[in-house]
Each structure stands twice: as C-alpha cells, then as structure tokens.
Amino acid sequence: MPRVTIDRDGCISCGTCLVECPDVFEEDPSDAKSRVVEQYRDGADPAEGTVPDGLAECVRRASDACPVAVIAVE
Numbered sequence: 845m846p847r848v849t850i851d852r853d854g855c856i857s858c859g860t861c862l863v864e865c866p867d868v869f870e871e872d873p874s875d876a877k878s879r880v881v882e883q884y885r886d887g888a889d890p891a892e893g894t895v896p897d898g899l900a901e902c903v904r905r906a907s908d909a910c911p912v913a914v915i916a917v918e
C-alpha cells in the first residue's frame with residue numbers, strides 16, 4: 845500500500861491535488877493547505893498517510909501534478 849507524504853511547508857494551496865485525488869487529499873481549513881483525509885492518516889500528523897492500492901494511481905497523479913512537487917509517494 846502506497847505511503848503518501850505532503851511537505852506542507854511548501855504547499856502553495858493551489859488545490860490541484862484536491863481535484864486530482866479528492867478521496868485522499870483535502871484542504872485544511874486552518875491554513876488552506878493540503879492534508880491527508882483522516883481516514884488514511886497514519887497517526888496524528890495530517891501530512892502522512894497510507895492509502896489502499898486502489899488509490900495508488902490517483903495519489904501518483906496528484907503527486908505528478910503538484911506544481912511545487914511537495915507530495916511524495918513511496
């Protein structure tokens with residue numbers, strides 16, 4: 845199952861990942877940056893999560909589309 849990490853410090857709140865993969869990424873209302881939805885978080889950190897294999901293509905697409913390349917998928 846792919847692990848997803850967002851370097852939230854570098855996120856510019858463009859919203860692209862939210863459009864590409866809304867099952868995994870959402871806007872944090874406190875700072876308007878992207879975060880992993882609670883369902884797929886590894887723990888308390890909204891910047892890290894593990895997603896089902898069925899969402900692997902979607903998170904990779906979001907990672908590829910992020911204009912500042914702050915989404916890592918392992």
Ligand code: SF4
Pocket residue numbers: 850854855856857858859860861862877878909910911912913914915
């Ligand atoms: S695509 Fe990148 S810069 Fe844009 S909201 Fe998502 S993480 Fe932030």
